[in-house]
Amino acid sequence: MLNNPVWAALSGPQACFAEAAGDAARFSPEIAPFGALRDPSDPAAWRDLAGLTSEVVLTGPSITPLAGWETTEVMAGVQMVGQSMTGVEDPDAVVLTEADVPEMLELVARAQPGPFRKRTVDLGRYLGIRDGGRLVAMAGERFRMPGWTEVSAVCTDPEFRGKGLGARLTLAVAAGILARGELPFLHTVHDNDTAIRLYERLGFEHSGDVVFASFRHTAA
Structure with a gap:
C-alpha cells in the first residue's frame, strides 16, 4: 500500500x-x-x-x-514512516474545521507546504496553533488507507518559524493517528534536509524514494 x-x-x-x-x-x-x-x-x-x-x-x-x-x-520526494514513534498531544492545538478554511488557505499561500484546496480539510483531522487569534501553524491528515494515515500540510507562517510549532503539530496529529490503532507516514521533497532531519528526530524513518x-x- x-x-x-x-x-x-x-x-x-x-x-x-x-x-x-x-x-x-x-x-x-x-x-x-x-x-x-x-x-x-x-x-x-x-x-x-x-x-x-x-x-x-x-x-x-x-x-x-x-x-x-x-x-x-x-x-522527487521521500516517504517516511512512524512505526516506532510516540505521538504527543498539544494543549495549544485547536481542531480546524470548514469555518477555518479561508485562514488555512491564506497560511498555505504564505508557507507553501504543497497542494491544499478548499475541501482538503474534509480528509481528516487538522490542527492549528494561533497567536493573538491569527492562525500561524497547522498540520493534518491526508491520504488514509488500512492501517496507515498520512501526516500532511505541515506548515508554519514564515514569521513564526524556528519556534518548534511544526514539530509540535506533527506529533499531535500523529498522536491522533496512533490512538486509532493506525500508523503515521508522510512525504517530503528529497532535498529538504531540514524537514527530513526534523522528522527523523520525531521518530520517522525513511521507507523509500517517491x-x-x-x-x-x-x-x-
Whole structure:
C-alpha cells in the first residue's frame, strides 16, 4: 500500500471522496489534485484515467506515462514512516474545521507546504496553533488507507518559524493517528534536509524514494 498510497486510499477508506472508473480513480478536484492507477504499467488503467481527467498528479516509486499522456512536472520526494514513534498531544492545538478554511488557505499561500484546496480539510483531522487569534501553524491528515494515515500540510507562517510549532503539530496529529490503532507516514521533497532531519528526530524513518509527477492527456 505504501508504494501506491493514493490508490489504497481511494479504493479503501477514502472511497467516498473518489471519482473512479475501472482501474483508475482521483480525488474530487476541490479536495486534491491527486489520482491513482491500480497498476501504472497497465495501458487499460491509463485509458480509464483519461475518462476521468485530462490532468492529474500521481505518486509512487516510479511512474512512466503510457501512450496518450505526457509528463509536465516531476518532483522527487521521500516517504517516511512512524512505526516506532510516540505521538504527543498539544494543549495549544485547536481542531480546524470548514469555518477555518479561508485562514488555512491564506497560511498555505504564505508557507507553501504543497497542494491544499478548499475541501482538503474534509480528509481528516487538522490542527492549528494561533497567536493573538491569527492562525500561524497547522498540520493534518491526508491520504488514509488500512492501517496507515498520512501526516500532511505541515506548515508554519514564515514569521513564526524556528519556534518548534511544526514539530509540535506533527506529533499531535500523529498522536491522533496512533490512538486509532493506525500508523503515521508522510512525504517530503528529497532535498529538504531540514524537514527530513526534523522528522527523523520525531521518530520517522525513511521507507523509500517517491516521485510526485504531473501528467497531461494529449491523445485526441
